[in-house]
Amino acid sequence: MRRWAGGLWGARARLRWVHLVLGGALLMPYFLLAEVVVGVAAGGVNALASLPLTLVSYLACLPLIAVTGLFGLVRPLSATAVRVMTGVPGERLADGPARSWGARWRAAAWWTLHLGTGAVVSGVSLAVPPLGVALIVTPFSGAVRAAVGEAGWLGAEAQGYVSPFAGAGVLAALAALCAAAGALLARLAPVLLGPTAADRLAAAEERAADLAVRNRLARELHDAVGHALSAVTLQAGAARRVLDRDPEFVREALAAIEETTRRTVGELDAVLGLLRDGDPARADAMPAPTLAGDLDGLLARTRAGGTALTAEQDPGPAGNWSQLPAITSREAYRIVQEGLSNALRHGTGPVALLIRAHPSDGHRELEITMTNPSAAPGPAAREDGPRRTTGGRGLRGAAERAALLGGRVEAGPHGDGWRLRAVLPLGGALAGPAADTGNPASPLPPPGRPPAALPAPARRSHPGAGR
Template identity: 45%
Template sequence: MIRGIRPLLSGSTYSGMLFAFCGALASIPLLPFAMLPALAWPSAHYGTQAVLTLLVWAVLIGTVGLARTTRRALIACARRLLRLPLEPPPPAPASTPIPTPEVPTGVDRLRTPLWLLLHVALGWTGALVTGALVLVGLTLPVDWFRTEAGLSLFGRSVRPDDGWQSAAVALGCLLSAAVVCAVVANALRWLAPRLLGPSSAELLALAAEREQRLAERNRLAHELHDSIGHTLTATTIQAAVAGEVLSADPAAARAALRGIEESARAALEDLDYVLGVLRAEKPETAPHRTLTDLPELFDRLRHAGAVVEPELSGDLAQVQGTLSRAAYRILQEGLTNALRHGAGGPVEVRVAAGPDGLELGVVNRTGAGPDAGQGPGAFPTSGHGLPGLAERVRLLHGDFEAGPDGPLHWRLAVRLPIRVAA
């Protein structure tokens, strides 16, 4: 019993009915325009003019629903008055780094006009029925209908001298008005997600947008990890070298400090770019380092005291776009791991660009002795470096290998197909 009357006592029922009333009131300014065709046809039957007016009125209401701003306003009102967690409509296409869903077309565009028509129809029906019921419910107790025959309601005649019958009928009318409000509000609440909520096409577009944003953030995380991780490792080693040779070899110390400056400047450029994208700001310059920047990377490592033995073959300048940038970051991460976890000695770097694929390799020493390669820090197996590299290579449809190469060496080998170049 209590559960059955709970909707009649809920504030959301009457806020939903208010929403329906607003739809009915908003359609009134279109009524004079809908009457023009009927007025231009004075010889038509009254019923024909009425039907024509209703049809033109429905067309005008549906036309208003085609506007994108109409849907936004309806969703905002429905969320407020119907208390529904409706998703806001997709934003209009803009010149942003991440594409946004397009405006719905075809059948999807008819959902808002259909909602408007049903909204207005329910609003007028609810307004007329509840208005009549409330009017009767309020006038019966004060005997405004004083006639000898009384007032005929639902096949029964209620006379003014039957006070308890008048009160009972008045109460029934008021309860019936509340029931109508609940029915109208629940009907709108059922229709809103189906007609104002995102369509299947919009859900797919929003899911694709979220996936693109996630992929972009993951890419930025990789970029930041590779750049900042490499810079911190290189500058730590360069600072140690500068401190050791400051008195004995000032020139070498100055070279190490110069390497720290260059590494820090490059890392700041990457950091500014990443922060600009995360703040939804268009960065002025996007530092996209490619395979042609490898000599500069090798020089910074040599300033840090590392011995780099590069073996470059093929025309690296012909490797363009995403492939070249990804290859640079892969080698940078591999060299960073070699500096961080290696045991000194030369670091062999191999880059071979062929007609069908790009091969990358980094080999470094891990130490000497019977326990070489067995300690927790012997191989770069912890942290996010190798998993990040493996994910980057997987997205480029390449092959990734990393592990011991004999008892004293660690080897990173990557092969990327040329066809994925952007």
Template identity: 45%
Template sequence: MPVPRRLAAPLVSGRTYRRYVHLLLGAVLAVPYAALTWLFVTSASSGGLDAAALGPLLALAAAAAVAVVLVPGVRALEVTAARALLDVELPDPDPRSIASWSGRRRAVAWLLLNMLLGVAIAVLTLIVAPSVVGFLLAPWRDFPTLPTGLAAAWTPVVGLLFVPALLYAVAGAGEVLARLAPGLLGPTTAERLAAELADALRTADALAQRNRLARELHDSVGHALTVTTLQAGAAARLLDSDPEFVRRALEAIADAGRAALDDLDHVLGLLREGGDAAGAPGPQPDLTDLTRLLDGTRSAGVDLDVATEGDLAAIPAVVSREAYRIVQEGLTNALRHAGPVPVAVRIHAAADVLTLTVSNPVRRNGSTTGGGRGLRGMAERVRVLRGELSAGPDNGCWRVTARLPLSVG
């Protein structure tokens, strides 16, 4: 920016005049304190109050003056005024810490600074205004200490220079306030830490929700796709020799597809609404729906050996839902990595713990690395319920065992 334009900027900028108003407000706030000080000084100097009465009154007045600026709402008003008149970006004070003593002390410091600079600008204004008038009229009027007539030809020029000088002073004082406002009116250390913690919690919560939705999709849709793939392959091989099997396989594929569509619609609804898969309405299968899951798996040609102990209907809902998904993912892994091999499912519900075991033989040319994302998903489900999970080869079998406490509070 050229130098002349840079020098003229404070004189024509609306920011300068808004900051002028802010400074004059500081001077107005200082008037009651100045009047109170003048009252006590004149009373003491004139003998109107003796020392015994002056001390308690002075202490009471000082306490009242300090108490006013320590009111929590004062800081909020200062922030609003600074944003509107100083053009400073300031966040709203945190309601949880707006009454903190650190914030109040900084609000007092800001108020004192505003009053001091405001009084200085107000005094300068009271000096400059009549001086400008006097210098402008000096050639035609007789003013003490100023020449008149032709000898005062220079005074109007000087008088006009007082105005930009005052505006430069206003711009400078306003800039001081604007630079100090974030430090004195901005968030305290406690507020910054609270805001950062709140942001971190919101981010963690959003990530946890996305992970839960991803697990739902992986376990439900992944299982349906695995089962239908095996069923379709078997049906293609037996299309000519066993039409009845093909008919049953196609019916099972249709059932699996409908169930997967229901789960997919449920999860997509949660994504649109920003909901939580653990507590939202919709299709939430649990161990009471285990028969449908096992029948669908058997339809893919899997020989299932299932044994249950205990009352599955009495298991807490959140544990039952997660247990269903763990069994589902265990069956999916068996189908995906070992094919239609015999699978043993054991479910034991004791008084305080639910134990799930899914095991299958490991084919010689099959994978023994487990379920990848599915295994991680099972581990996350178990961890949320503060349970235990083990997965790995065991005497020629791949065995997944989960122990879930029934007390989830």
């Protein structure tokens, strides 16, 4: 009994009744326009004064409602109202404007059904309650009893004991009608306002894009902060060991620590700002270090911690890294940064770095190779074609960066040490014909020894300053 009463008078039933009344209110402009047209067509009479003409006006306004229901904003507005007022779960309703004509027609059908049913419920809600109340109070009011008798609703002999029950029955029937109409619309809402295949695809693409942005921000955060912590730890440890006998080196190390932390705080603030704002469009505009503008500083800060680092750079005919596409320059910098972080954390000796742009199989590519002795035998790489990344988040992030550009990363034990090799396609990104860039890729030098000299003048050598 309580469940039955809740279905008729509960909070959900009342909200659904308000939803229907709202539909009836939205129908009124259409109805008034149709009433004027029907009245003129009937010879200039008032259509509201005639029940048949009123019904004709009601039917005539339904096509107008259907036409306006084809507008794209009708579906999101209707879905929001349904979600808030009828108890239909939000995941069963579509978000955003209709993307196809099929979805538009379903939204138009819902719009027509909502307004048409709402008008009937609104009219009944206005007319029935006065009747029900009058029947209930008939035995207690002579004036009301006389009015009921004149209207012929009940016989004189039934007015004293039947009319209260009749009035209660009329009100209960009104509640049942409203509850049934609200339940019907709630059942039909997912059918007419639910997501289509195009909506599901668009939602999946949006989620994938958001996940890609968050993964990129996570990589940026890991690479920037992880490298900074490794470099600062190494620099601080080296400065502590020579504090008394080499003040000049200590000053250099402290300056490098200051510069590293200042840059990292800026990058951390930018990433956290994007995560807080939740605006994926701003991720591509986030400033990031590149080979052209920041590689030399990265190498200098690494050497300031006492790491013996030999770097060979061969940009090809362009003579500098500024001719690289911005995204390639940015991702290549992060790959180098991650390789240096691994070398600082896990290596025991000098680091040899080779970065060059050269032709390969008719295409131009950027090759990054880094070797260093390992503190212990590295984990075996997967036998999945070439030996590939099998490490922590940093190496996975480097592989993801390369894969986004159509390249690859291979990392694993090499001889007595560790090798990281990344290849990024360039296409025609660098100036000059591909055939002019010289020799094919040379084999990787033994760990701990710098690569063989590259042809001048394209090479820029940065000898290490190990301590």
